[in-house]
Amino acid sequence: MSETQSMFYQHLPPLAERIRPGNINQFVGQEHLIGTEKILSMVMENEHPFSMIFWGPPGSGKTTLARIIAKTAGADIHKLSAVSSGVKDLRKVIRQGEKNKDLGKLTLLFIDEIHRFSKSQQDSLLNAVEDGTVILIGATTENPSFEIISPLLSRCKVLALNPLSSTSLDTILDYAFSTDIILQKNQIDLSQKIRKQLIQSAGGDARKMLNTLEVSMHLISGKGTITEKILFEALQRRSQLYDKTGDYHYDTISAFIKSVRGSDPDAAIYWLAIMIEGGEKPEFIARRLVILASEDISNADPQGLTLAVSGFQAVHMIGMPEAAIILAQVTTYLSGAPKSNASYRAIQTALEQIKEEGTPGVPLHLRNAPTGLMKALDYGKDYEYPHTHPEHFVDVNYFPDGAEKSFYHPTEQGYEKFISERLKHFWPDRYKD
Numbered sequence: 001m002s003e004t005q006s007m008f009y010q011h012l013p014p015l016a017e018r019i020r021p022g023n024i025n026q027f028v029g030q031e032h033l034i035g036t037e038k039i040l041s042m043v044m045e046n047e048h049p050f051s052m053i054f055w056g057p058p059g060s061g062k063t064t065l066a067r068i069i070a071k072t073a074g075a076d077i078h079k080l081s082a083v084s085s086g087v088k089d090l091r092k093v094i095r096q097g098e099k100n101k102d103l104g105k106l107t108l109l110f111i112d113e114i115h116r117f118s119k120s121q122q123d124s125l126l127n128a129v130e131d132g133t134v135i136l137i138g139a140t141t142e143n144p145s146f147e148i149i150s151p152l153l154s155r156c157k158v159l160a161l162n163p164l165s166s167t168s169l170d171t172i173l174d175y176a177f178s179t180d181i182i183l184q185k186n187q188i189d190l191s192q193k194i195r196k197q198l199i200q201s202a203g204g205d206a207r208k209m210l211n212t213l214e215v216s217m218h219l220i221s222g223k224g225t226i227t228e229k230i231l232f233e234a235l236q237r238r239s240q241l242y243d244k245t246g247d248y249h250y251d252t253i254s255a256f257i258k259s260v261r262g263s264d265p266d267a268a269i270y271w272l273a274i275m276i277e278g279g280e281k282p283e284f285i286a287r288r289l290v291i292l293a294s295e296d297i298s299n300a301d302p303q304g305l306t307l308a309v310s311g312f313q314a315v316h317m318i319g320m321p322e323a324a325i326i327l328a329q330v331t332t333y334l335s336g337a338p339k340s341n342a343s344y345r346a347i348q349t350a351l352e353q354i355k356e357e358g359t360p361g362v363p364l365h366l367r368n369a370p371t372g373l374m375k376a377l378d379y380g381k382d383y384e385y386p387h388t389h390p391e392h393f394v395d396v397n398y399f400p401d402g403a404e405k406s407f408y409h410p411t412e413q414g415y416e417k418f419i420s421e422r423l424k425h426f427w428p429d430r431y432k433d
Contacts (some may be wrong), residue, residue: 012182015208021178024068028072028175029168029206029333030061031162034076041161042066044072051129051136053144056161057250059205062139065161066110075135077107082116087124098131107134112243114138129155141250141402146287162203170199172206176213188217189225195229201235203251247282261296265335272324272331282323288310289330300340300414307333331432338414346408353405393426406430 012018024034024044033040043049048068054062063079070077078093090109097107111117122416128134129152136156142149144158164172173195177183190198190213198216202209205428216226216233256271275285286308294306312329315323369379384394397404410423424431 013170014211015176015180016207018182019172019180019210021064021068022036022071024072026175027061027068028062028171029164030065033159033161034065039157040069044069047073048073049106049135049137050156050157050268050342051155052159053114053138053140054159054161055140055142055144057141057163057204058177059202059207059209060161060164061206062161063110063112065110066139068112069137070108073106073108075108075285076100077108077110079110079112082111082113082121087121087328090121090124092429094128094133097128109134109136111136111138113140115140119149126151126155130231142284143287145155146283164202164206165204166199169204169206169209169305170195171204173199173213175211176210183217186217188220188223188224191225192228193230197231201231203254205250212321252278252280253285253288256285256290257409260289260331261336261339263335263337265332268331268335269328272327276320276327277326282315282320282327283312283325286315286330289334295344296341297334297337297417298340298343298416300342300411300416302415304334304337312402336425337380338416340411340413340416341412342408342416343426350407353407357403360403363397363400365396366398390424395426404430 024041027034030040032038035041054065058303066079067077068172069075076096078096080089080093093107093109097109100107114122125134125136129136138148138156144153151362177188177190198209198212201212212231212234213226216230219230219234222227252271252275256268256275259267259271272285273365276282290308290312293305297304308330311326314326318326364378365381366382367374367379369375384396386392399405408423410420412420420431
């Protein structure tokens with residue numbers, strides 16, 4: 001690469017920024033939000049945005065969607081980073097929002113990493129969001145329920161973004177090669193095999209994929225073929241340090257959870273050590289373990305959830321570095337515990353049925369009757385109290401008519417084997433071998 005070319009490249013924005021979509025037709029992925037008659041497509045069609053929180057992993061399109069929404073609505077957009085901005089910056093935007101409001105113009109405030117705002121900083125937004133002085137769009141990789149104060153959360157709609165699929169990433173690569181002048185000029189050669197590896201290495205993160213492609217391009221001096229060796233070197237350079245706010249953060253927590261789910265305590269401890277050494281928030285790890293205890297262990301070992309919740313409380317109370325010992329105990333216990341996702345599958349199946357069939361009326365015998373009028377209307381009539389029957393069980397229908405179905409299918413793992421045998425005894429028609 002010549003010195004002139006090098007100077008030229010240094011003054012260019014990154015590839016991910018150069019090909020950032022300017023309108024909704026160019027946006028790829030998140031069809032559950034921008035598809036036909038989906039919430040964001042209707043927001044942009046009506047040109048009347050509301051305050052919302054985008055919750056999703058890096059590179060899923062949070063910033064891009066905020067920009068497109070602002071542009072579509074003709075709003076005055078202001079972008080702040082929670083890492084470098086304070087209450088003074090917020091007040092400046094709010095004052096501008098008040099002026100714009102008097103002129104009939106919308107003011108959209110986009111706050112990146114909003115979970116990093118303190119409680120007082122979030123409090124300072126409440127009135128402006130409440131009266132429409134600013135339309136807030138916050139972006140976060142953390143669960144808003146834990147990181148954003150309830151009053152602000154109640155004023156916003158939380159929209160979850162998913163990691164981009166391989167198909168979406170492939171489409172974004174096509175778009176990059178067909179529109180970016182640098183890629184076109186330098187005739188970068190990318191075989192299908194390397195292309196597939198590049199997409200897989202991104203883990204659903206478009207920015208990571210494009211940045212890796214750009215690093216690879218620089219490693220071959222801006223022209224030629226990206227080989228497997230070059231791609232590996234580009235990926236290695238991006239992953240040398242643990243970044244608790246970046247791509248490796250999500251890759252590592254994924255490897256950690258999958259190791260625990262796979263009953264490998266050694267691998268789980270390895271990934272835990274990487275996160276701890278990298279300065280990861282111990283509460284973040286503890287929360288993920290609580291979720292895993294229900295999703296992947298469940299009633300195969302009910303003690304798992306109790307221990308995980310106790311671990312979360314202890315971590316919050318003790319802090320680092322001793323919290324690492326607590327995390328290690330919970331991690332090794334959950335790794336060694338019998339596994340079952342029966343409860344997770346049960347609620348997912350039931351939710352799908354309710355979405356398809358709607359919410360039925362509650363049968364009269366299952367309704368509560370705290371007043372005389374309700375009793376006169378037969379609320380609670382003919383209800384059978386299980387504790388007055390042998391084995392504290394009575395065979396009655398607890399479903400609405402025609403809705404009876406088996407959702408929970410306990411495994412033969414751990415304590416669930418006992419549950420399975422008990423349910424087969426009580427409900428033989430529903431629970432068969």
